[in-house]
Structure formats: C-alpha cells, structure tokens
Amino acid sequence: MMPECRARHPTQTANRLPWSHTVSEPLSRSSRKGKLMSQLRLKRILCPTDFSANSMHAMTYACGIADQFLADLHVLHVLQDPVFPTFAEPSAVYGLPPDFNERIRASAERALSELPEPAPTGGVEVFRVLRHGTPYAEILEYAREQGIDLIVLGTEGRTGLRHALLGSVAEKVVRTSNCPVLTVRPPSPDFGFTTS
Numbered sequence: 001m002m003p004e005c006r007a008r009h010p011t012q013t014a015n016r017l018p019w020s021h022t023v024s025e026p027l028s029r030s031s032r033k034g035k036l037m038s039q040l041r042l043k044r045i046l047c048p049t050d051f052s053a054n055s056m057h058a059m060t061y062a063c064g065i066a067d068q069f070l071a072d073l074h075v076l077h078v079l080q081d082p083v084f085p086t087f088a089e090p091s092a093v094y095g096l097p098p099d100f101n102e103r104i105r106a107s108a109e110r111a112l113s114e115l116p117e118p119a120p121t122g123g124v125e126v127f128r129v130l131r132h133g134t135p136y137a138e139i140l141e142y143a144r145e146q147g148i149d150l151i152v153l154g155t156e157g158r159t160g161l162r163h164a165l166l167g168s169v170a171e172k173v174v175r176t177s178n179c180p181v182l183t184v185r186p187p188s189p190d191f192g193f194t195t196s
Helices: 029-039 053-069 100-113 135-146 161-166 169-176
Strands: 044-048 072-079 126-132 150-154 181-184
Touching (some): 053 181, 072 100, 100 126, 126 135, 135 169, 169 181
Parallel strands (some): 044 072, 044 150
16 A cells, blocks of 8 residues: 655744755745855855866856855866877877976966966965876876865867767766866857847
8 A cells, every 4th residue: 555645834843855945834935045055155266277268267166155155266287198080191290399297288278377367365275287098087087086075167179089089077077077067158159239
C-alpha cells in the first residue's frame, strides 16, 4: 500500500531548504538572498585568461565577485606548446627561432602583470600565475592545489581550427571541476536598440 502524500503550505511545517534554513513563515525575496549570501563563503576566486576579449570580460565579473566577498583573486594564464597542422607535407620543416619559448613567456608575463584592469578595490589580494601545459588540466590542478572556491571563465576564447580540434577549455573545466564554475558569455552586440 502506498503512503498518502499531501501537499502542505510552507507555513504549516518546518521544511528544510538546501542552505539549512528552517522555514516557519514564507521569506521575502530579499531576505532569502541575504540569508544565502551570508552563508556563501568565497575566499579564493580563480579567473583563467588567454588574454582574449571574452576572458577580459569574464575578468570584470571575477573582480566584482572578489570585491563583494573580499576574496583573493587568482589570475592564471597557461602557456601551451604550439600546435602544428598534422596534414602538412612531410618534408616541411618548421623552424622556430631559438629563443621562441623565452619570448612567448616574457610576453605572457608582461601581459599578466597588467591584469586585472581595472583592479579590484577594497583590499583584494591578486595573485598572478603563469603555468605551462594543457590549459584545462592546469586550470583544474591549480584550483585543487590552491583550494579555489569559484572559477570564473569566458565561454569563448581564441577560436578557430584549434578550438574545433581540441574542444572547449571552458566545457572541459565545467564538466570536471570539483568547485563551482561561473561561465561568462561574450557581451552581446549592441544593435542600437534602446529600452525605455
């Protein structure tokens, strides 16, 4: 025999919500938000960047969240080995200058030192980190090592054939991360419409 199920109004019983708040009377939207925000603790935020326009857009979100929670902001760039086409003629030789890797590293360090722009305010500490390897794997490893509470990243970085062959870094991070991930879409184009 199936047990009888009766729907009850939240004011009739003490229901448990996901954030462990006992409801004895309906909460207003602002009090729910305040209660949730007081229980949400973000101490370390990671914002990976590839220096693209969309990763800079995601950086503004990361800075705003870091300001709101007075969290440390970790800005990470991952240097990846150059990808050469595999369909090239076998006799083709790709010659890179001997100091190629050093120049790329110096350029990335210089760009990283200028981020975030504009910088967060209110005593937020910014850590700038440069790593070498596969971007999504290094992002996940760094998040694990540093005890990151939230990853904020753009959904579209440098695209093209490389994106089609390697897949989306954001997608791989979202699917395999142990901490929450906030993905930020590129800003929508302004078509000149105004709202009244």
